[in-house]
Amino acid sequence: MVKKFFLHNLNGFLFWTLFGTILGFFSKYCFLTDICCHFKFQYIYATVIILIFYLAMKIKDKKLYAAILLVLILNTAEIIRCIVISPPEKPFSVQQNEEQKPIIKIGLINLLTSNTHYQSVRDEILNSNADIFVIEEINTDWSGELEEIKKVYPYNYEYLREDNFGLAIYSKIPVKQFNVLYAGNFALPVLTAMIEYNGKITEIIAVHTTPPTSNAYFKNTQSMLEDIAKYVQTRQLPTVIVGDINSSRFSYNYANFIKKTKMKDCGSIFQTTWTAFWLPPMRITLDHIFVTKDFGVADFKVGNKVGSDHFPVFAEVY
Numbered sequence: 001m002v003k004k005f006f007l008h009n010l011n012g013f014l015f016w017t018l019f020g021t022i023l024g025f026f027s028k029y030c031f032l033t034d035i036c037c038h039f040k041f042q043y044i045y046a047t048v049i050i051l052i053f054y055l056a057m058k059i060k061d062k063k064l065y066a067a068i069l070l071v072l073i074l075n076t077a078e079i080i081r082c083i084v085i086s087p088p089e090k091p092f093s094v095q096q097n098e099e100q101k102p103i104i105k106i107g108l109i110n111l112l113t114s115n116t117h118y119q120s121v122r123d124e125i126l127n128s129n130a131d132i133f134v135i136e137e138i139n140t141d142w143s144g145e146l147e148e149i150k151k152v153y154p155y156n157y158e159y160l161r162e163d164n165f166g167l168a169i170y171s172k173i174p175v176k177q178f179n180v181l182y183a184g185n186f187a188l189p190v191l192t193a194m195i196e197y198n199g200k201i202t203e204i205i206a207v208h209t210t211p212p213t214s215n216a217y218f219k220n221t222q223s224m225l226e227d228i229a230k231y232v233q234t235r236q237l238p239t240v241i242v243g244d245i246n247s248s249r250f251s252y253n254y255a256n257f258i259k260k261t262k263m264k265d266c267g268s269i270f271q272t273t274w275t276a277f278w279l280p281p282m283r284i285t286l287d288h289i290f291v292t293k294d295f296g297v298a299d300f301k302v303g304n305k306v307g308s309d310h311f312p313v314f315a316e317v318y
Helices: 002-024 031-037 040-056 062-085 118-128 140-145 147-152 215-235 252-261
Strands: 104-110 132-136 155-159 167-171 175-183 188-197 200-208 239-244 287-291 297-302 313-317
Touching: 002 031, 002 040, 002 062, 031 215, 031 252, 040 062, 104 118, 104 239, 104 287, 118 140, 118 147, 132 188, 132 200, 132 239, 140 147, 155 175, 155 188, 167 175, 167 188, 167 200, 175 215, 188 215, 200 215, 215 239, 215 252, 287 313
Parallel strands: 104 132, 200 239
Antiparallel strands: 104 313, 132 167, 155 167, 175 188, 188 200, 239 287, 297 313
8 A cells, every 4th residue: 555655656756757857848938848947957866766766666667667768868868968069168277278368257146135144145255256246136235234345346336126136246357337228028127347358348247037937027037138139249249148047058048048149158067056955966057157259268166155045156267
């Protein structure tokens, strides 16, 4: 009786794993399919665990093993595809930086507006020694808590909001001009900072899209990424885009954005950033730093826990 109950639940879990895998291939169409697309690694982990239990219980149902094989093949193929399209950066060497361009370190931290680990955030920013920092979900309280940080980053601009979509750019590098753009169906702010790097005007763009928790939010993220892609195409400047775009490499939104901007993701498919509250195998990557072909990537790291559901990320570009 217990074995039958346990097997029934395993079968149900396998069904939902297969169902989620298939739905993920239609991430273009609605928020539910978009959510399903991000968990390729997790589908594999779950299926392997189910397989171990089936073997231990000496289950001989060929249909169940066929379903397991299908889940493993589909998700492994997607992971390989993403690695081939965007392989991890090779270890940096001085020889790669042939023109000896100065290296810029860029940081991103999604604070989580309700987070009260103020000192952890301050320490992470200061210890990172980043030249430019993009801060997301900043509100009035957080702005006050980061006053000492602004002394280290004298070129700063904040767009404060109380609804998780506040943005800020802090810079040690002189900023010629800050701008506020509005993108998507909800006209959410997108910040830009113009700096001079290697003798050229370079644009830093900070963005935070809406999470796929409803179809309206999902469509807004699509619209925001479309608007930003068009903006980058029009500007044709050396550009760095920094932000939580609520999309992983497995999503249509991500692929479409990369296709239109022709930008490179500084991070790796294996460097997960959300959610810091979960165990590592359950995490996915939503936080990205993109660069145009003008840049090389020296390094990319995921930071420490700071009380947010997101980990900070750092890229060194040249």
